[in-house]
Amino acid sequence: MNGWTAAGTALLLFGAAPAGWAAATGPVRRRVVAQNSATTLVALAVLLLAQGFGRPAYQDPALVLAVLGPAGTLLYVRLLADKLAAGPALPRSLRAATLLNYAAVLLVVGPLCAATDPGRAVLKLLVIGALLALGSRVANRAASAAASSGGGPGGPGGPFGPGEGPGARPGEGTSDV
Amino acid sequence: MSDVPLALALALVAVAGTATVLVRDPVRQSFLLSLLGLALALVFLLFQAPDVALSQLAVGTALTPLMVLLSVRKVRRRARDERREEHE
Numbered sequence: 692m693n694g695w696t697a698a699g700t701a702l703l704l705f706g707a708a709p710a711g712w713a714a715a716t717g718p719v720r721r722r723v724v725a726q727n728s729a730t731t732l733v734a735l736a737v738l739l740l741a742q743g744f745g746r747p748a749y750q751d752p753a754l755v756l757a758v759l760g761p762a763g764t765l766l767y768v769r770l771l772a773d774k775l776a777a778g779p780a781l782p783r784s785l786r787a788a789t790l791l792n793y794a795a796v797l798l799v800v801g802p803l804c805a806a807t808d809p810g811r812a813v814l815k816l817l818v819i820g821a822l823l824a825l826g827s828r829v830a831n832r833a834a835s836a837a838a839s840s841g842g843g844p845g846g847p848g849g850p851f852g853p854g855e856g857p858g859a860r861p862g863e864g865t866s867d868v
Numbered sequence: 869m870s871d872v873p874l875a876l877a878l879a880l881v882a883v884a885g886t887a888t889v890l891v892r893d894p895v896r897q898s899f900l901l902s903l904l905g906l907a908l909a910l911v912f913l914l915f916q917a918p919d920v921a922l923s924q925l926a927v928g929t930a931l932t933p934l935m936v937l938l939s940v941r942k943v944r945r946r947a948r949d950e951r952r953e954e955h956e
Contacts, residue, residue: 700873711903715887722899733906752913752921763902763929770937
């Protein structure tokens with residue numbers, strides 16, 4: 692067990708497990724943000740473990756997770772929009788989760804790039820890191836926008852905004868039948 | 869070589885799976901299901917099967933929550949419409 696594997700295990704234990712706990716308990720708005728953090732941290736742990744095992748092919752699940760994790764979070768934001776809009780806006784601590792994700796991405800991808808030989812492998816690592824940071828930014832912006840758009844009943848809403856509250860879609864119920 | 873991370877990932881799977889069974893609200897279950905998918909993908913990766921981990925990620929992180937949440941939405945909307953018709 693070398694340093695990379697130990698770092699990946701530590702990231703799983705002290706990063707992904709608490710994020711998973713936060714995603715499994717508590718109010719919906721915290722769950723959505725924590726789910727995004729959990730996917731980001733698991734992807735970073737996979738990168739570290741791949742380096743520790745000396746198998747670059749193991750980086751592929753991290754790449755897939757970097758694309759699919761934010762997609763899953765956006766899905767939650769879209770389908771739970773009424774619950775998010777019903778609560779208060781996101782507190783500052785949840786907005787800081789994005790910064791935490793950025794810091795984790797930098798702290799993991801930087802040493803990994805320094806440890807690999809320059810070439811396509813470094814490019815792949817950089818692409819994965821950029822996707823993780825970008826996905827975390829997009830997902831958290833969507834979550835905070837959905838949570839803060841529910842301030843009032845007449846608040847401004849996008850096409851998928853808070854207009855999905857109970858009884859806000861008169862045409863939909865009849866067209867289903 | 870990977871005993872410690874494997875034990876950790878297996879523990880995560882056990883906790884997430886048990887919690888998914890014990891929680892009764894479908895929306896909360898969908899969050900736990902996506903976490904269970906992540907933990908299972910990690911286990912598959914540590915058992916040296918990255919291809920299985922790839923497909924588990926594709927199914928577990930996006931498709932399963934989509935199915936659960938869409939079904940919950942449909943059922944609740946139908947129940948609401950029926951209640952409204954009874955009210956009228």
